[in-house]
Amino acid sequence: MSARNYDPLDPDSLRALGAALDRLALGFADLPPVGAGGDGSLEGVLIEVAARLHDNYPYFHPLYAGQMLKPPHPVARLAYALAMWINPNNHALDGGRASSRMEKEAVGEMARMIGWESHLGHLCGGGTMANLEALWVSRELCPGAAVVASRQAHYTHQRIGAVLGMDFEPVPCDGRGRMDAGALERILRKRRVGTVVATIGTTATGSVDPLADLLELRERYGFRLHADAAYGGYFGLIEGLDPETRRGYDRLGEADSIVIDPHKHGLQPYGCGCVLFRDPEVGRFYQHDSPYTYFSSGDLHLGEISLECSRPGAAAVALWATQRLFPLVRGGAFARMLGRSRAAALALHQRLEADERFACPFPPELDIVVWAPRARRASESSERSRRIFAEAASRQLHLALAELPVELFDGSGVCGEWDRANLTCLRSVLMKPEHEEWIERIWTLLDQSAEAVMREPTPRA
Amino acid sequence: MSARNYDPLDPDSLRALGAALDRLALGFADLPPVGAGGDGSLEGVLIEVAARLHDNYPYFHPLYAGQMLKPPHPVARLAYALAMWINPNNHALDGGRASSRMEKEAVGEMARMIGWESHLGHLCGGGTMANLEALWVSRELCPGAAVVASRQAHYTHQRIGAVLGMDFEPVPCDGRGRMDAGALERILRKRRVGTVVATIGTTATGSVDPLADLLELRERYGFRLHADAAYGGYFGLIEGLDPETRRGYDRLGEADSIVIDPHKHGLQPYGCGCVLFRDPEVGRFYQHDSPYTYFSSGDLHLGEISLECSRPGAAAVALWATQRLFPLVRGGAFARMLGRSRAAALALHQRLEADERFACPFPPELDIVVWAPRARRASESSERSRRIFAEAASRQLHLALAELPVELFDGSGVCGEWDRANLTCLRSVLMKPEHEEWIERIWTLLDQSAEAVMREPTPRA
Structure with a gap:
């Protein structure tokens, strides 16, 4: 296999970009010509960049099965570049x-995916800014009231709450x-809560907060429900969710x-978050005068409904x-790709469950699997996780680690003695559809890595 | 001229990207091969995207001489794509x-440009997030104190202040x-100000706040001085600034x-702001635990010192x-490019000053020129600006409009009767080095456009 034909990096797709650039240039062909550009030293710098990027x-x-990192689809990468x-x-x-029009169309399609025919929404640089805008609007509507999120919610909520x-x-x-x-209801009884953040797919384990229960509590206590579906937002499209999870979606x-x-x-490159509001009226909080933009049209300028000012149209074009x-x-090619990720997670979980060396706290709700090597003590299990992580990496299988509270492992039998409050466990985010076909190979490498670390048999706790 | 050879769009630079992709693939050549990818329908979508992008x-x-929009350098575009x-x-x-390492190096070079050997800093999605982080750190250091910025500062400061x-x-x-x-000192005497925002290059006119005076006031009143140099940050590198401006830089x-x-x-594509702090100790405000990342190394992870979580490494690579x-x-190729932008602005200003039809409020401090057609009334001048803007666009010359307070036009003789508080004037942000060579052509088109609008001679006010 030559490097040139290495598919995931797909350099041949540049031909499509070249054709699209030609088409782009046609639209501007009536402008007066500009003198020659070009700079030979550019190529040298790019080669240097390529060499540095090897350090990743x-x-x-598919053997990268660690953190929450998914390659953009070639069409996204090329459209962004274009x-x-x-x-x-x-x-x-x-x-x-x-x-801007493409952003309105793409965001509109996302809103329709969750069943909204009207909405206010736009793209952001990422999830932090998107969540900040949602919490900020909540604050304006419920001044002085608290925001709550689960202990497994992303740390950004607590920090953004403090910023706001x-x-x-x-x-x-x-x-x-x-x-x-x-536990939420006990908090609602004792203090004024303005916003409940429901995490739809936690970062560590892909868990989905019980939306139906939270909506019922909203009826009784009155608060804004913000869904942080940064990770799990698309999974409502797939078949085969657990019934309880499906009810939430x-x-x-x-x-x-x-x-x-x-x-x-x-399937987007980094730099693409999205915030959606059910009530378009919240746009009033964004109001401002701009003395230097908004001249060319009376239509809505996206800057009028977002906190960020200059931001890349390329992200919208790619989306x-x-x-x-x-x-x-539902049932489309994209949904099927997500379904394959989940199938990969279920397959890995099944193998882990059947293996005496490992303990799983619970089955994956989406496509993230966490597990821990059994040991006498939590500290020993944690150490084994770290060693398996390193052993696997040396075999080209890249997993992740996570710190999880021991409560999540109650009843898993991972260890007999809890000598620390957290367990460092293994974690695999199986975001690529190809992971489904690669589970056998992933398992083989994990098996070898665990074997290398756990040569001494450990009695079940 | 064929569309293929149209230089500013420079499709030939794709060859360099292809070579760099080959080099990139070499670094991952020992991974097991993955099945064939590729999807023919991708090309059709890209062509559709190219056709839609004609609507820009x-x-x-160089005949786009309107808003604050500068094309990224090809090396930035290609490195981002890579x-x-x-x-x-x-x-x-x-x-x-x-x-991450490239970001630390690139941001370090920016810090050294302003004379800092130590600093805390990182890239952000854009200027809003960068300014938000700076104001937030100020708030933590001076709780309860006000933030002030000039009336010509970007509207984002007032809005972010409210968010914070x-x-x-x-x-x-x-x-x-x-x-x-x-005026600042009068405010400092009457209330507690925690942060003064000095704008180094306002959006409307490229004006630079008098930094030396503000630093003197800081000595006497004690406040944090935040420099919003989003636009003008690089101009300290050039020769030929006015002495007063140079003293500030x-x-x-x-x-x-x-x-x-x-x-x-x-020279970067959108999605690249940068915030820098002189005192690295402010990093403590960012502190948080992340139970799922920061495992692979004990070195500084950029997420530990930024509010944004996931964000594009590609922006750092491009920079x-x-x-x-x-x-x-100073004196380098980049500085000379900026110098040519300023030379273009001075040349345009000179022609405007020498022309009886126009009035300029003041010469450009950086590379942004504002001017207005003379008329009896402010409303009439504003209307003429709008018509010249449209006439110029029909001739392929793209200018911008701005709403400026009448005070800025005091003494310019633009009109005899101020029947409105703001003047809609013409504005040209001459960010491209090629603008210098194109000023003659830009002037010719502006002259024709003004001629078409102002056929009836107007007596000087």
Whole structure:
């Protein structure tokens, strides 16, 4: 196999980019010519960049089965690159007419995926900004009230809460890493909560908070429900979710605001988050005068409804192109790709469950698997996880580690003595559809790695 | 001229990207092969994208002389595209080892440009997030104190101040669109100000707040000085600034925090802001635990010192490659390019000043020119600006409009009767070095456009 033919890096797709650039140039062919450009030293710098980029895990390869890193689809990568030849700015129509329209269309399709025919929404640089905007709007609507999220919610909520001057309280989780609705109700009884963040796919374990229960509590206590679906937002499209998980997804549209990161499971390169509000009226909080933009059109400029000002139209173009190729519909090619990720996770979980060396806290709710090597003590299990992580990496299998509270491992029998409050366990985010076909090979490498670390048999705790 | 040879779109540079992709693939050649990819329908979608992108002003062309839009340098565009093949995440070394190091190097070079050998800093999605982080750190250091910025500062400061729960007060400007230091002192005498935002290159007119005066006031009143140099941050590298402006740039390193947007004048595609703090100790405000990342190395993960979590390593790679080709040094090729932008602005200003039809409020301090057609009334001048804007566009010359307060036009003789508080004037941001050679042509088109609008001679007011 020559490097040139190495498929995941797919350099041949540059031909398609070349053809598209030709087409782009046609649209501007009536402008007066500009003198020759070009700079030979550019090629040398690019080669140097390529050499430096070797110092990376191979995120694009199915044997990378570690952190939450998914390669963008070639169409997203190429459309992003193509748009950089124009470099539109989606702050205002003056800076990016076509890409602003494409953003409105692409975001509209995301809103329809969750059942909203009307909405207010836009793309952001990422999940932090998207969640910040959602919590900020909540703060404006419920001033002085607290925001709560589960202990397994992303750490960004607590920190953003502090940035926004909002009191934050963490809600304990149940044994599957989901917000404990009973614990939430105890908090609701004792203090004024303005916003409950429901995590739809936690970062560590892909757990989905019990949305139906939270919606019922909203009826009784009155709060804004913000769904942080940065990771799991697209999984409502697939078949084969657990019935309880499916019930939650079917009611996602009842949330007041939703964050979905197309740069996580939406096949986009980094720099693409999205915030959606059910009530378009919240646009009033964004209002401002701009004395230097918004001149070319009376239509909505996206800068009028977002906190960020200049931002890449290229991200919108890439998302639009991707959704054009892969519409966000149940039963479609995109949904099937997500389904294969989940199938990979279930297959890995099954093997882990059947193996005496490992303990799993619970089956994967989406496509993230966590497990731990059995040992006498939690500290010993943690040490084994770290060693298996390293052994696997030396065999080209790249896993991840996570610190999880011991409660999640209650009843798993992972160890007999809890000499620490957290367990460092193994974690695999199986985001690539190809992971399904590679599970056998992944298992073989994991088996060898565990064998190398756990040569001495450990009695079951 | 065939579309293929149209230089500003430079499709031939794809050859360099192809060579770099080959080099990239070599670094991962020992991984097991993956089945064939490729999808024919991708090409059709890309062609559709290219066709839609025709609906844009030609930002890459010298006849686009309107808003603050500068084409990325080809090396930035290609390095960004190349990095998307890996799609690193600069949140943690686990997600982007090479690109995190490149970010530290590139940001370090920016810090050295302003004279800092030590600093804390990182890239952001854009200027809003960068300024938000700077104001947030200020708030933590001076809780309860107000933030002030000039009336010509970007609207984002007032809005971000509100998001952060900080009182905001605008400071009046002098006749050149710069913060009036006397007016600032009157505010400092009457209330507790924690942060003064000095704008180094306002969006509307490229005016530079009088940094030396503000630093003197800091001595006496004690506040944090934040320099919003999103636009003008690089101009300290050039020769030929006005002596007063130069004095300000020479003391930029005395600010407590600085924001510079490489996606404005730093040749980068959108999605690249940068915040720098003089005191690395402010890193403590960012502290958080992440139970799922920061495992692969004990070195600093950039997520530990930024509010954003997942963010594109590609932005860092592009900036690093650009600075490799164009080091940030006085007298270097990059500085000379900026100098040509300023020369273009001075040349346009000179012609406008010599023409009876136009009035200029003041000469350009950097490379942004504003002017207005003379008329009896402000409303009439504004209407003429709008018509010249449209006439010029019909001749392929793309200018911008701006709403400026009448005070800035005091003494310009633009009109005899001020029947409105703002003047809609013409504005040209001459960010491309090629603008220098194109000023003659730009002037000819502007002259024709003005002629078409102002056929009836108007007596000087």
